[in-house]
Amino acid sequence: MRKPAASLLLALALPLGALAQAPVQYRVAFPNAVHHEAQVTVVFSELPSGPLQVRMARSSPGRYALHEFAKNVYDVKATDSKGTVLSLSRPDPYGWDVAGHDGTVRFTYTLFGDRTDGTYAGIDQVHAHLNIPATLAYARGQEQRPAEVKFDLPAGWQVATQLRPDAGKGTYYAPHLQYLMDSPTSLGAQKVRSWQEQGRTIEMAVLHEGTDAELDAFTDHTKKIVKEAAAIFGELPAYDFGRYTFVANYLPQTSGDGMEHRNSTSLTSNRPLRGPGAIDNLGTVAHEFFHAWNVERIRPRDLEPFDFDRANMSNSLWFAEGFTQYYGELLLRRAGVYTDDQYCQEALSGLVGAMLNSPGAARFSPVQMSQQAPFVDAAAAIDPNNRGNTYLSYYYIGGANALALDMLLRQNYKTTLDAYMRAVWQQHGKEQQNYAPAKPYTLADLQRILGEVSRDTAFAGQFFRQHILGHELPKFEELLAPAGLVVRRARAGQASLVSRLSFNTADSTAAIGSTLLGSPLYQAGLDREDVLRKIDGQRLSSPKAVQDLLAAHKPGDVLAVEYRTRGGIRTTQVTLAEDPTLEVVTNETAKKPVTKAMKKFRADWLTGKAK
Template sequence: MRKSAAPFLLALALPLAALAQAPVQYSLAFPNAVHHEARITVVFAEVPAAGPLQVRMARSSPGRYALHEFAKNVYDVQATDSKGQPLTVTRPDSYGWDVSGHDGTVRFTYTLFGDRTDGTYAGIDQRHAHLNMPATLAYARGLEQRPAEVKFELPTDWQVATQLRPDANGTYYAPHLQYLMDSPTSLGAQQRRTWQTLGRTIEMSVLHEGTAAELDAYVEQSKKVVQEAAAIFGGLPEYDFGRYTFVANYLPQTSSDGMEHRNSTSLTSNRPLRGAGALDNLGTVAHEFFHSWNVERIRPRDLEPFDFERANMSNSLWFAEGFTQYYGELLLRRAGIYTDEQYCQEALNGLVGAMLNSPGAARFSPVQMSQQAPFVDAAAAIDPNNRGNTYLSYYYIGGANALALDLELRQNHKTTLDAYMRAVWQQHGQTQRTYAPANPYTLTDLQRILGEVSKDTAFAGRFFRQHLLGHELPKFDQLLAPAGLLVRRAKAGQASLVARLSFNPADSTATVGSTLVGSPLYQAGLDREDVVRKIDGQRLTSAKALPELLAAHKPGDVLTVEYRTRGGIRTAPVTLAEDPTLEVVTYETARRPVTRAMKKFRAEWLSGKAKSFYPKPQPEDKDVSG
């Protein structure tokens, strides 16, 4: 057992009497918000006398799997006892402080700097504060099971948006540290829209610069997404404090992100709530809301409970994130936000193209891709890597397998992926205990349930063995054909180097990016940072010169490339390939005949389910506040 994890695991075993101990009290003020600072005070009362109090900042964050070392933005640390007397503070490691000599009370105060508004960090300025709690709040080892009370000292025009429970005394409540750290909070001039669906309160609390009409239209589209998601699972979850909150920040200074949480999601984007920006943002709404089932309540055992002091690795992100990626886009189609053609362009092209053209997908399994999350999920490193040839995001490899499984279940087993997700929900998500899943799943559980839903345990074993534990690629051309959808080359017959080259106007050269296994430049021996000087004897006089040159050739033509590598100036013959970009189009677009069976299959797959799920109009599905 790792030393860093031991205190946390011991905390889980505390007797129930520990729950009656004094809550941890937080106070957040923003006297220097213009310079991105918050002043935070934490009061730990009834602290055990034995040894120093070990105060820590999280090193990782729920929904993220890499280390982020949030202590790097903490300074001006002070600690006093109940009488205001200074206490001794030492640094045992890079992310903690040990406080000695206390009288049972420790008042721990620090300054937090935060200037990145997204789902992982803290963004503070004179307009707002968008706070991911692991990046914001210090905690004490051994006190993880105590409730927390949070008070925000706010400018007069700021309001609070959070999944924390508001209490009558102006504070916000979390039952324990896991819930507290899972509760993103937005502070600012909120614009709120609240409605009821299936007896649940849903609210969208938004910071944006657009009009009220734009927000109203955006909320109407979001309502459709919520209804379609509920139809998949047969209802909405029991939200712990009676509501689900979209904590949304669409101000210009924000970074695009979405981060799932138990009763809320953090949505950040600098794109406005109109036009293409609204559509892009709705995709995040759909993806994150689906997470309120998948990964928040339907949770892999290897992520439960989350450990804030280390990188958290899971074998199941292909399911937790990848299947959610599939459903996020599917919800937009079922809600009528996408047409069939848009769904192909916005969703299927990416999944099918990435899966079939990625070298990594052909050599590593979705389970192995999931295990890479601590190295790729917003992880920072400065050394080059070879992920272009070894990695495909678990979002895409999982989403592509979800697509393949859904189509295979529909074609060969008279059931659907919707039915599979409902069964997983019923067995591993519906029952919750102490704000956590009572029965988190394993890979074995997911395979077993697939066998039950398909009524074919041999098929379930084979699918897992070949596609999830193995890396056999789905046959998308065969799987999509019954829906009247065609997989084809988007640029058939066009010659390509299958490489990214950055034009250098200073000397009419082009720098090579990472070369993919099997691509023309890889085969010819060129590598990253090599500089192409001439192709077919010609200088590249502009960024348009290369596509113009290639347009005069066909796949299979051999061109001489002169380039500068680490070994000097060299030349090599390069055989052009056909552009590998794939697209999925409807048979109508491809001008192929579409049968009645194809139309029926496609409609049963892509059409909205909410109307059949709601037996009659829902009078409660309306605004209850503005």
């Protein structure tokens, strides 16, 4: 509704900012960091009358399960503007109601945190890596207020964050709660590398114990990854404050993780920036940077806005995470981190093998796998499950379908998945408002755009029905052949039980993990926690002894197996299967012909696109 003229004149007459709400003010200090504690103070001012509902988040952006961050908060107190102690009540496990305030509430608490990753808070005497939902309390009804955060830093610590710094105040600013909660912050002795790309500042703020030369080499690879990612979409996003930050923690006490955010990413790993660890860490860099487009700005409607009070379910994680999984590895190839052979081994073999060998992928669609995220995305449960037979991560099922779609578009429609991603970006990612996508997408939008890019709406409809809403498996042997790639058994002709065994050398037995549908032990009626005692009359003295025993047989051989089950000790017959492990290799490795057309197809797909 248009504002009446009188009100407009009054607003123009007021000093700039007079109509703005007072910011929520946070102060975070670390007087007992050696014992993993932070002291947090939050000041809520200019409040309406009535109880203030202060809460800790139950979930976190980029995570879909519940994590109940209130469990690590204690010593909670509240006072008003005069220092008068206020009454606190606990209406639920997630927060506190503060009554009797005078328009101001000063809320203080101790936070414990000793897990450095993208979900929790990790605090010790050398650093603090803070996921904000795990760290800062908020108040219901105050979500649209800006926030100012001040960190009381131990000597030698600096701040790395996507929050906007205010040097005059010594604070860090967020325009509202959604942005605040999306802003991971690392505190410590930062080593910073900063550069310009397309008029934006890209920076790496790193905590690690390696050398400056190692960080420089790692940064050089990251620069190439940034260029290749931008080439896919045709541009970098317009970062809200002109800056994108890799908030990286590579200390020994760190848990491996990567978590995307709007203008930054949280990167955590105990692997060093050298050797194989550096390549693994670069894989996370590439995946998370691609998220600056896909999921942060190209965002599914069912995740916007993010709800901190519940588990967040989406139908589209196969696209948001799965397509990003495909592109993260592809970026490493295009940036020159991988060779063709390494890309096949490290990326394609995993995607294809998981898709074709997973019982779950043959039963449930990518959409249904996406809906499982609240139960599997770092979710905690103690009861056994049957996910080995019913689930394949939306990272893999989405990534495998991205690979299949890229091959189909290149072979049949003279276009690419890159073109598809650019079209989705233009229609549902580039336009932003209030630090959020102006037009978050639906499944119907993704199908429609595929029809536009391929110029074949029937194909788009069929692909979604069969592979996204349905669970038809792609024919990877046919799809990868034009690129001169072969899908084959990695251990052809080798006999296998197709089961995970845990050996007990004390009594020469092996406990069985959950058995997979169709596997030899499943077919023979064995299941989790059954214990193998003898195979073909031999005791299971070591993993190597079992390997040697199986190597002496071929697929189809029938062996007697003695095992202990919940019903006692039994003997049955088990028919060995061929080891199902798949690999993707180049025709050159497979010693097959390689045509000029194959070389061109592969080069068009895998070589760098950055100018």
